[in-house]
Amino acid sequence: MQSFWRRFFGNPRVMLSLLWxxxxxxxxxxxxxxxxxxxxxxxxxPFSPPFGEFLLGTDSLGRNLLAGLIYGARTSLLIAILATxxxxxxxxxxxxxxxxxxxxxxxxLMRLSEFFQTIPSFIFAIVLVAILAPSGxxxxxxxxxxxxxxxxxxxxxEVLTIKAREFVQAAIVAGQRDMPILVGQVLxxxxxxxxxxxxxxxxxxxxxxxxxxxxxxxAPDLMSWGFQIGAGRAFLRDxxxxxxxxxxxxxxxxxxxxxxxxxLNDALNPRLRDL
Amino acid sequence: xSDRVLAIENLTVALPPWADRAHAVDGVSLExxxxxxxxVVGESGSGKSVMAKSVLRLLPEPxxxxxxxxxxxxxxxxxxxPAPGIxxxxxxxxxxxxxxxxxxxxxxxxxxxxxxxxxxxxTSLGPAARRQRVIExxxxxxxxxxxxxxxxxxxxLSGGQRQRVMIAMALALEPALIIADEPxxxxxxxxxxxxxxxxxxxxxxxxxxxxxITHDFGVVAEIADRVAVMRQGKLVEQGEAQVVLQCPQHxxxxxxxxxxxxxxxxxxxxxxxxxxxERPLLAVSGLSKTYTGRGGAFSFGRRRVPAVAGVSLEIxxxxxxxxVGESGSGKSTLARCIVGLERADCxxxxxxxxxxxxxxxxxxxxxxKVLQMIFQDPFASLNPRWRVGDxxxxxPIVNGTPRRKAHAEATELLxxxxxxxxxxxxxxxxxSGGQRQRIGIARALAVKPKLIIADEPVSALDVSVQKQVLELxxxxxxxxxxSMxxITHDLRVAAHVCEEIAVMKxxxxxxxxxxxxxxxxxxxDYTKALLAAVPGRDWSRGAAQ
Numbered sequence: 009m010q011s012f013w014r015r016f017f018g019n020p021r022v023m024l025s026l027l028w029x030x031x032x033x034x035x036x037x038x039x040x041x042x043x044x045x046x047x048x049x050x051x052x053x054p055f056s057p058p059f060g061e062f063l064l065g066t067d068s069l070g071r072n073l074l075a076g077l078i079y080g081a082r083t084s085l086l087i088a089i090l091a092t093x094x095x096x097x098x099x100x101x102x103x104x105x106x107x108x109x110x111x112x113x114x115x116x117l118m119r120l121s122e123f124f125q126t127i128p129s130f131i132f133a134i135v136l137v138a139i140l141a142p143s144g145x146x147x148x149x150x151x152x153x154x155x156x157x158x159x160x161x162x163x164x165x166e167v168l169t170i171k172a173r174e175f176v177q178a179a180i181v182a183g184q185r186d187m188p189i190l191v192g193q194v195l196x197x198x199x200x201x202x203x204x205x206x207x208x209x210x211x212x213x214x215x216x217x218x219x220x221x222x223x224x225x226x227a228p229d230l231m232s233w234g235f236q237i238g239a240g241r242a243f244l245r246d247x248x249x250x251x252x253x254x255x256x257x258x259x260x261x262x263x264x265x266x267x268x269x270x271x272l273n274d275a276l277n278p279r280l281r282d283l
Numbered sequence: 284x285s286d287r288v289l290a291i292e293n294l295t296v297a298l299p300p301w302a303d304r305a306h307a308v309d310g311v312s313l314e315x316x317x318x319x320x321x322x323v324v325g326e327s328g329s330g331k332s333v334m335a336k337s338v339l340r341l342l343p344e345p346x347x348x349x350x351x352x353x354x355x356x357x358x359x360x361x362x363x364x365p366a367p368g369i370x371x372x373x374x375x376x377x378x379x380x381x382x383x384x385x386x387x388x389x390x391x392x393x394x395x396x397x398x399x400x401x402x403x404x405x406t407s408l409g410p411a412a413r414r415q416r417v418i419e420x421x422x423x424x425x426x427x428x429x430x431x432x433x434x435x436x437x438x439x440l441s442g443g444q445r446q447r448v449m450i451a452m453a454l455a456l457e458p459a460l461i462i463a464d465e466p467x468x469x470x471x472x473x474x475x476x477x478x479x480x481x482x483x484x485x486x487x488x489x490x491x492x493x494x495x496i497t498h499d500f501g502v503v504a505e506i507a508d509r510v511a512v513m514r515q516g517k518l519v520e521q522g523e524a525q526v527v528l529q530c531p532q533h534x535x536x537x538x539x540x541x542x543x544x545x546x547x548x549x550x551x552x553x554x555x556x557x558x559x560x561e562r563p564l565l566a567v568s569g570l571s572k573t574y575t576g577r578g579g580a581f582s583f584g585r586r587r588v589p590a591v592a593g594v595s596l597e598i599x600x601x602x603x604x605x606x607v608g609e610s611g612s613g614k615s616t617l618a619r620c621i622v623g624l625e626r627a628d629c630x631x632x633x634x635x636x637x638x639x640x641x642x643x644x645x646x647x648x649x650x651x652k653v654l655q656m657i658f659q660d661p662f663a664s665l666n667p668r669w670r671v672g673d674x675x676x677x678x679p680i681v682n683g684t685p686r687r688k689a690h691a692e693a694t695e696l697l698x699x700x701x702x703x704x705x706x707x708x709x710x711x712x713x714x715s716g717g718q719r720q721r722i723g724i725a726r727a728l729a730v731k732p733k734l735i736i737a738d739e740p741v742s743a744l745d746v747s748v749q750k751q752v753l754e755l756x757x758x759x760x761x762x763x764x765x766s767m768x769x770i771t772h773d774l775r776v777a778a779h780v781c782e783e784i785a786v787m788k789x790x791x792x793x794x795x796x797x798x799x800x801x802x803x804x805x806x807x808d809y810t811k812a813l814l815a816a817v818p819g820r821d822w823s824r825g826a827a828q
Contacts, residue, residue: 174664175674178726180644181622182678183651196668 015275022271025264032261036082043075047231055247067236067250068243076231077254083232084261087144088213091151095213096206098152099159100195106160107167108190118164121157129154133216137225144227147220151213162205166198200276207269211262218258233258288460288492289338289377290314294352296333296342296516307333307347309516315460320486320493322503322524324539325513326745331496334513335462337362338494339373356460375405378453382465384445388437394448395421395433401455420451424481443474450481457489464496471609472772476816479505498746500543501775504528504819512536528822542750544779546823548798562636563597564734564766565621565654570594570630570640571790572616590616592790593630598734603760603767605777605798607813608787614770617787618736621768622656623647634734652682655732659739661719665711671697671722672707678730689729696725700755717748721755728759734766741776753780774817778802786810 016022035042045051050070051062058065064073106117124132133150140146170176171194179189218234220226226235233254240250296308308330315321325331336342338354338361354361361372373379381387389397395417402413414433421429424447437445446466453461463482467475483506486493497503503510503524510528511521512535520533531537572591590613598604608614619625621632623639632640639650655678658664665674675693680686694704700721711719720740727735737756741749757780760767771777777784778798785795786809794807805811814820 174658174660175666177624178656178658178664178723179666179677180624181651181654181656182726182730183648183681184677186644188681193666193669197666 012275016271019271019274021267025267025271028260028264029268032081033085035078036085039078039082043072043078045072045075047071047076047079049075055243057247058249064253065247065249067240068247073236073250073253076236077233077257079231080233080236080254081257081261083144083227083230084214084217084234084258087147087151087217087232088210091148091155091213091217092206092209094148094152095155095209096159096202099156100163100202102156103160103163104167104190104195104198107164108171108186108194110168114164117160121160124154125157127154130216130219133220134223134225137220142225142227144230147217147227150220151216154216155209155213159202159205159209162201163198166201167194170194170197200272204269204273204276207272208266211265211269214258214262214265286317287314288317288356289494290353290355291334291338292353292355294334294337294354295350296330296337297348297350299346304515306330306350306516308337310352311513311516311518312352313511313518313521315492315494317459317492318486318490319508320483320495320506321509321511322495322497322507323511323513324497324500324503326498326539326747328515329513330516331513332464335379335464335494335496338462339377339379340369341379371405374401374458375456376458377460377462378456378458380446380449380453380461380463380466383469384442384449385437387449388445390437393434393436394440394445395435398448398452398455401452405456416455417451420455421448423454423485424448424451426451441474442470443477446470446474446478447481450478450485454485454489454491458491460492460494462494462496465498466495467502468497468499472774472818473609473812473816475502475818476505479818482506499818500528500540500746501817501819501823504822512539538747542747543823544750544753544773544775546775546778546802546817546820548778548802549780549782563599564602564635565598565768566595566631566633567597567617567621568595568631568633570617570620570632571628572613572620572625573628589790591620591627594787594790594792596785596792596795598766598768600733601760601764601766602783603769603781604795605781605784606768606770606787607772607774607777607784609772609813612787613790614787615738616790618656618738618768618770622654622736623650651678652730653732654734654736655727655730657720657723657727657735657737657740660743661716661723662743664723665719667711669710670707671709671711671714674711674722675707675726675729678726682730693725693729696728697722699728699759700725701751715748716744717752720744720748720752724752724755724759728763731763732765734768736768736770738770739772740769742771742773749776756780774813775823786813 048071051072052066052070054066054068054070056062056066062072062074064077067073102117102121106114133154136150136153137146140149176189176193179193217232221232221234222238224238226232236254237251240247244251291311291313294308294311295306298305298307311334323331323334333342333347337349340362342348349362356372356377361369364372388394398417398420399413402408402416408416417433418429421432426432426444426447440448467478470478479502482493495506507524509522510524512519512527512533514535520527520531520536527536528540531540570591571589571593574588574590594617596604606614606617616625620627623644627640630640631638634650634653639647672690672693675696676689679689679692694707697704697706702718702721711722714722741752744752753776759765769777769780782798783796784798784801785792786807787793788809794801794805794810801810802814805814
């Protein structure tokens, strides 16, 4: 385990990404302290350029761009993480049960996941949000609903191979019941691919959330990066920073999460890199 | 010396920094002479395979690389040859046979084409002449109907036939030297005997030198002219086969030779005669299990594979029965049915007077205390994320022993199987294969069973470790008055461990009886064939006397 941490933190890309992510998380955590005003408050005349009265200027309605960015970090991270947790929890349960019991249970659950996978995920998310009415909760539900099938597949595959291992059979012979075997013996050994897939899912969730907000399907009472881009896109030539700054924030955050996920993968499966 | 084919001089191969030692091969000097079979023997990790691979520069560079020494062939140093030079040598002058023929052959190409390709690359023969040559070598390695086999794909052949194809490919260009890396390890014992006979015969006919890598002293006794023993990358002893096998000089070789279980059968335990009259602990009768697999994507109906077909056997209290058979004989399926990991189709498994064959998993739970299992693979049978103490205590805790008491007993069991009680707080990956198997044994003993089913418990272990584990099992059996069903493919191990033996073939028991009687006068043809195929049996007989 020690060598895992050494491999993980010894990777410069991981260190940089973690620095950026912890900065974003810190900003999101103390958003009300950093941003003097509500992100929706009109504080000055529209389109004031950056480095003037406000560090990043104001948007078309005179709202403070920096305040929006800070609160946006909160929205994006919160929704992405909640959605991922929900997807991981649901996907893990389904995948584990499908893999462990096999047979007809497996068939049914996997056909179900295929049903979800055949629908283009972004369009499906749009439909869900439209049906549920835009709000933070419905965003989480929509993103989780389109994100769980890959998790279920990964977990099922892992459980299938682990269940055939002799230590699981030894547990059966020892007289353990199914659930303790699944939770105590099988799932802990399926953890590393799950962590990697889950971490990459967070990045994906941020992208979906931004895209939905961009289309105006985000939570109306929450400022988010995607919403900022959506609001500023009409003024791209006159006030390029309105789109660029939140865009770069999304880019860096998603990139950082992907790099951390990749670093986790390399650290958990060192052989793949070495040979 | 003019008759030497290959000379390895002071070869040193470095391992990557994260390996457990600096050099896989450390200053080894060897020579292979014309018309001889040189066996390189060693346990796993002794560097014997790495040495063989470095001759043809097949090492996984840059992690594993040669740092010193020369490999001289025909006046040239193979290690210094440019790439085209070494390619001409590979296959052409020095051929290699690998351990696992299914992996070494390309599954998408017919075996005829694969052999043809070698001739095409190295010679200027036309298609017709090449085809003629392929048929010749196929006939040479005794493949049936060579003309038809040309068009077969590897999966259509049996394991033995595939290895014959590999040998044919190696022979196709009449090489001066064949390097055979554990060529019979993946094969069943009767097939192994055929392949060894074939290699010996071909070598006599063509005068090819063979560098034969193996871990099995029986195989050495069967075919070697000279022997080199390796340990931890160093050569500890080499000499004429007779000399090394009969009176080894180095202490390590002596230990290795002594660790090979002798073929002399174990005598019955004195306590046995008294227990015969009692009800047997386990009685299996008419047990059958057929696997129905889904056919291929385009085939209709289901494939039926009878794994166990009407097997009956009994094990008395304190007795041990060896179940011997080759791969696919159904012996493991039988064991899995008995412990309840598989459900038998029909038949009865009477354990202490109650039929458990058709009980559900939940109803079977009380019987788990009577019956335990030791698994084959010491690396897969322990959960890598659990501490050793928890692994051993798991069974008793499930069966209602208080946690604290179960852990105290686990510590005691560790002492009993010869491990440090402190091992309870460590994780399985910190232990060697033999130590892990001891942990597996402790786990099986933890619920104080009366019957232990051991499924090939020593076949993944090196011979010296195997000996220690077998001794431990024997000692524990006496101490706890255990009954044992010992599944193995190795007649030597069976003879060593069990006083009774049952021979299984195609899902049926073809012969059973006291080990002494079966070994002295086998009745069934298959038993005779198995006994005749044990490698190095003349040597064992000689050593026993």
